[in-house]
Every structure is written in structure tokens, then in C-alpha cells.
Amino acid sequence: MPQGQPSFIPDDGLTTRQRRYRPLLIVHTGDGKGKSTAAFGLALRGWNQGWRIAVFQFVKSAKWRVGEQTAFDTLAAVHRAQGVGGPIEWHKMGSGWSWSRKPGTEADHAAAAAEGWAEIKRRLAEQRHDLYILDEFTYPITWGWVDVNDVVSTLRERPGRQHVVITGRRAHPALLDAADLVTEMVKVRHPMDSGQKGQRGIEW
Amino acid sequence: MPQGQPSFIPDDGLTTRQRRYRPLLIVHTGDGKGKSTAAFGLALRGWNQGWRIAVFQFVKSAKWRVGEQTAFDTLAAVHRAQGVGGPIEWHKMGSGWSWSRKPGTEADHAAAAAEGWAEIKRRLAEQRHDLYILDEFTYPITWGWVDVNDVVSTLRERPGRQHVVITGRRAHPALLDAADLVTEMVKVRHPMDSGQKGQRGIEW
Numbered sequence: 001m002p003q004g005q006p007s008f009i010p011d012d013g014l015t016t017r018q019r020r021y022r023p024l025l026i027v028h029t030g031d032g033k034g035k036s037t038a039a040f041g042l043a044l045r046g047w048n049q050g051w052r053i054a055v056f057q058f059v060k061s062a063k064w065r066v067g068e069q070t071a072f073d074t075l076a077a078v079h080r081a082q083g084v085g086g087p088i089e090w091h092k093m094g095s096g097w098s099w100s101r102k103p104g105t106e107a108d109h110a111a112a113a114a115e116g117w118a119e120i121k122r123r124l125a126e127q128r129h130d131l132y133i134l135d136e137f138t139y140p141i142t143w144g145w146v147d148v149n150d151v152v153s154t155l156r157e158r159p160g161r162q163h164v165v166i167t168g169r170r171a172h173p174a175l176l177d178a179a180d181l182v183t184e185m186v187k188v189r190h191p192m193d194s195g196q197k198g199q200r201g202i203e204w
Numbered sequence: 205m206p207q208g209q210p211s212f213i214p215d216d217g218l219t220t221r222q223r224r225y226r227p228l229l230i231v232h233t234g235d236g237k238g239k240s241t242a243a244f245g246l247a248l249r250g251w252n253q254g255w256r257i258a259v260f261q262f263v264k265s266a267k268w269r270v271g272e273q274t275a276f277d278t279l280a281a282v283h284r285a286q287g288v289g290g291p292i293e294w295h296k297m298g299s300g301w302s303w304s305r306k307p308g309t310e311a312d313h314a315a316a317a318a319e320g321w322a323e324i325k326r327r328l329a330e331q332r333h334d335l336y337i338l339d340e341f342t343y344p345i346t347w348g349w350v351d352v353n354d355v356v357s358t359l360r361e362r363p364g365r366q367h368v369v370i371t372g373r374r375a376h377p378a379l380l381d382a383a384d385l386v387t388e389m390v391k392v393r394h395p396m397d398s399g400q401k402g403q404r405g406i407e408w
Contacts (some may be wrong), residue, residue: 002315006358021403024395028238032387037245038238042406045241045271049405068250074282075291085278128280131405182393185237186384199225201253201335202246202367 032185051130113140138168236389255334342372
């Protein structure tokens, strides 16, 4: 697929080079596994290109994604020490966003999610990162904590060349419509179907 | 999903703990993106658990996966220097397998693929790794370069607790049948549909 040729040349006024390096809005949705892991796998490529990467986790549990976070913290430390790869920031909503002075108010996830999105908007305007991973961001949209129209118009109008990956089930149709690349992860078979619980190394 | 409860308790003679830590055969298939990136994202979790990881790339192009390979080489170096995480080996078929003394014979991909699988069989018997990623391994199976019955029986009978992830389109039905976890990555929308070529950081 990477080396495939596009099926036609669009009449969009862009040069091939401009079109090639157009920033992407990518959505990983569906009930299957691999939505977040594929986003983190993609971030390894960006890291290798020296991209400035930021992960925003819109999830509650501190246990989740701990493997990825540790690996990315390690890669970020290598970047700082040796200058290889790019910088990586990892922000999670669980216990209050790291940039916030307020202690985490577990009771008010809606406010925390809105605060997270407001920060992402500021960073997009500043062109602070090259790749944003908004992990499990479909849920605050679904629950109305973040306005989907604001998300779509902000992403459509973002300046420069900032790639954005959004993961989570039941992505809003307006979000799918705005995306350049949408993959649905479909569950064909899962160990829980045969009575197996999640295990470390696989699920977190 | 990670913290979900299984829907029933199977009558398989295993304790909950045995069932929880049962080794998994995972297949990522389908025409969509994210099959390999999800496997590499999963490997970050295993690395953090100190697992011995080995990637076997059954692809030709040296350009592919270069971002992931560099990131994993970096994590492997951190493991060697500081003892954190686990060891990672990365083997690719493109220019001859790294364990082979023979120079790469680009002309004979079938023999190279068979040689790769023979090595994986030896390692499974020795319980050499905790996680094997057989990237794009569905193709040599589809093309008959590797016998699917041998693959399935070897994987079914592998000793110990060795997890295996196989990626690629058009996974053989016998392989799907043997798998514990199957996710199909379905293409909903792709930038090449609107005339965009692949770009670095995203595709490799």
C-alpha cells in the first residue's frame, strides 16, 4: 500500500508535493482491538522523522496504556540526551491534565475533557506539534462533553502541517466525514469470547 | 475492553490464572491500514513487561517499517544499557535474513520465506522469545511458499507462553480458525482515494 499509486490525479490546485505532504486527519474506530495500538505504532514512524509528538489520553484508568507511555517516555529521553528522533509529550486526563494547576477532580470528567480539548485547540493554533494522538477522544464527543462542530471546524482550519489521529468506538459521522483516512477495526474473534480475561503485555 | 468481564466461564479445566496467561495467537488482517502498526504498538506493551521480542518481516522493501525498526533498535539499546524493558530483535527478509550466512538471493523469495519460517519454528521449540511478530506473513502462506498446515500445527503445539502476532491481508481460513484474537482492519476512507501518495512519517 505505501508504494501504491493514487487511482487518479485530483483537480485540487495542489502540486504533487503539496498533496503528498498534506496534513492528515486519521480516525481509528470500530469495536475491534488495535485502534490505539495502531496510533502508537504510527507515532514510532513520526518519532523517527523527528516529529514533535503529543498524546492526549481521554481515559480514566491510570493502568491503561502504561506500556506505551513508558516506551514513549524512554524514546523521549533518548531524544533529549542524544538528539535522535523527536520529542514526545504524554498527557492523560485520569488524574487531572499535567499542564493544569488544578488537582484532578474525578467527579467532573466532562469539565476535564472540555479543558483537554481547549488546550489542544491552543496548541493547534500555535502549531506546537507535528502529530497529535487524541486517544479515546470519540467518547467525550459522543457524550456531548466536547462539541463535534467545534472539533470539526478547528481541525479543518488548523494551520500548517499538523497530523491528528483520533481513536475510539462510535466515531461521530461529522468526524468521519472530515477525516482523510478512516480505518474500522472489526472484531472477528476475541479471547474474552472464550472466557479469557485481559493480561498484561497484551492489554496494557 | 481491557477491564471487561468474560461473558462466561468455560469448562476447559484451566484455572482463571492459567486461562488469563494463556499464550495468544493474534491475527491482524483486512485491506485497511493499521495491521502492522497495531502489532508494533502491542510490542511496546510487551517491551515494558520485559518480554523478549522478535520481529520477522516477510517483506521485500527495505524502506518499509524503517521508523518502527529504528524506534525498536533504540528501545533495545536502552534495554542493553540500562536493563529496563526487554530485548528486541528485528529480522527482515529483504536482503537475506540476518542469521543466514548466505547473501540475499533476491530472485528466490520463496526459499527465503521458507527459511524464515524454519528459523521461527526452531525458536518456538526453544522458547526463545515471549512475543513474535510475523509481519506480512499471510502472503508467503497464500502463495504456498510456507505450508499453512505446518504453520497451524506448529503454532497450536508451541510450548510455554509464547505470544504470536501475524499480520497481512487475506489471512488463510485455517490460520483464522487457529487464532485466539482476530481483528480485521477495514478501509473506510484512504487518502489515495483522493489522489494523495504516501508520505514519510505516516507510511514508513
